[in-house]
Amino acid sequence: MKFYFFIPSLRRVSGGVIVLYRLAYFFKQAGYEVYAVHRGARGWRPWWAKDILSVVWDRVKLHKKDFWIVPEGWFNALLPGLQSNAKTIVYCQNWAYLFSALPSNCKWQDLDVDFWAVSQPVAWFIEHTLGIKTPILRPGIDLNLFNFNFKKNQKEINICYMPRKNSALARQVIQIFNQIIQKKGISHKINFLKIENLSQEDVAKVFAKAHIFLNTGFPEGCPLPPLEAMASGCLVVGFTGFGGWDYMRQIIPDKYIPSFPLRSVAWQGNGFFSADGDVMDVVLNLELAVQWILEKDQKVNKVLENAYKTACAYSLDIQKESFLNNFIKKLISNDSV
Template sequence: MGRTFVFLPPLRTVSGGLAVLAAVAAGLATLGHNVRLVLRDPAAPPLALPPGLPTVGLAETGLTPDDVYLVPEGWPNALAPGLAVGARCLVYCQNWAYLWNGLPDGVGWDQLPVTFLAVSDPVARFIAQATGTLPPVLRPAIDPARFYPPPAKPALGPVRVGYMPRKNKALAAMIRRLAEARMARTGISYEFAPIDGLSPDGVAEVLRGCHIFLATGFPEGCPLPPLEAMACGCVVAGFAGFGGFDYMRQARSGGHVPSVPLRPIAWGGNGFYAGDNDVFAAGACLEQAARLWLDGGGELAAVLESARLTAAAYGPGEQQAALARIWKEPGAL
């Protein structure tokens, strides 16, 4: 195998997906691969680049047929330098909903000599449904040195709920209003903590001070904020975005059952999940999570332990092992 080129899209703000691409490039370099970052404008990188990795412009990549060229979904035009020379072009799909973004009308993936890499098992199954081929899975990683539980959660006066307003803002507001409208009848008092515009360390600090994380994002490929919340000792409630069912499992029976088959995992129920866009059910999930904290006991301890095991399965070591396996397997790329 030759070199590996990783295209970093010219986004205005640093997204989770962009950070994952940079982490993949750094991980491959750590494994001894010859890695180069491809930028549309090397003079204006879209994020702080991993140290020590050379950069090349999109117009002068120097790709050869022996090289691997990794491009995220949604940027098919960036594949052009690799397709032109017959490089092994690999599309890393981090969100199933963007699989066909950017492709011209009348052009399908079956017409292009590319292979796929999926960010989660649900995304891999979606790609298989669309293309007939099940791709390998490369999951993202969270940083355990940054996302970890506090010695103790805040005392239960109000139940403190962290959420990200940018994730389906109107629906998040509706779920919050529903919970607040029911407080007099449920006896549950909430304090909502918006997580917006913070550094990763700031996000972790807020999560450590919360009992619940309200997940309002969809569609998702393998959502990192709920994983980070689990690592910080929160019970997650809300939406899975389809891709979240790579790791999300219902804490109680009778909840939403996803249409995608669920892979075997080594943990039990780690939260309360509604069907995407179902505000009624998401409100009930939030209330179940709050009751769990207020009641305490063995059920709360079991859910928190499952959440801890879930987060531990998405560490940097697990991602490195997957990278080593995928870049070594004949025919995987």
């Protein structure tokens, strides 16, 4: 039994690629033969995955007992697994791409594939649309890299964001927010810090000095940047991407929640969240978060405590333990995966 992960060849850091390599790494640690498969030149890979063997697409020889694992949205990449009768898996990291790349004359139910989901919202989406229950393989974050920081510079407020995620909406939020701050005559210096084209180490440095993370990404399967921000002592404000509801919980009572059932979690409100695309609600939440910081409101510490508790539940150690003790055991015992 061998495990082949199809890895899209990307030039820059990608959260989805990191998650794929992390799963491959865990399989290797569990004693399995693991390969990262590429079409053409190998793209970016994390340093800790250097021992995972790479193989070019056209040199792969699959057998019936092998696993061929492909992220959603790469429909053509399923062919080697399907043609060889290998165990073909679609690892769905973003619910929004599950159907977008599917040819119009094809249905998932007609294909001999199984699904893994990256979060409870994604698993719910697959079950609701396809009638298929899926195992959940959540991602993890490096708590040695993203460190909790209660004491941050209070002379100015730093709000960081990732402009590549819905950049037009991010600009709109910032423009409206700045106008409101100007109208209210708030003189405290407020900076917006861009996070773009940075290594994970440099992203961690930005989070370490930021007070707020403005999350503009959607759709999402289980977004990692908000978790990394929570681990770094940032208030998280913004959209959830649907998949963020795996861990995101409202700090303000009676605020927006999704229509599907949220799972029970061990933490309470950990951020200020808006319906995807609701720019004005994000602006109002951002305004409130800044107000709490300026007024040194004790609710800030409570949110940060809940946020850090959330981040700890997604540590690499927790991810590895869940993978080895739950998922792998089911795989070995031939239970449904």
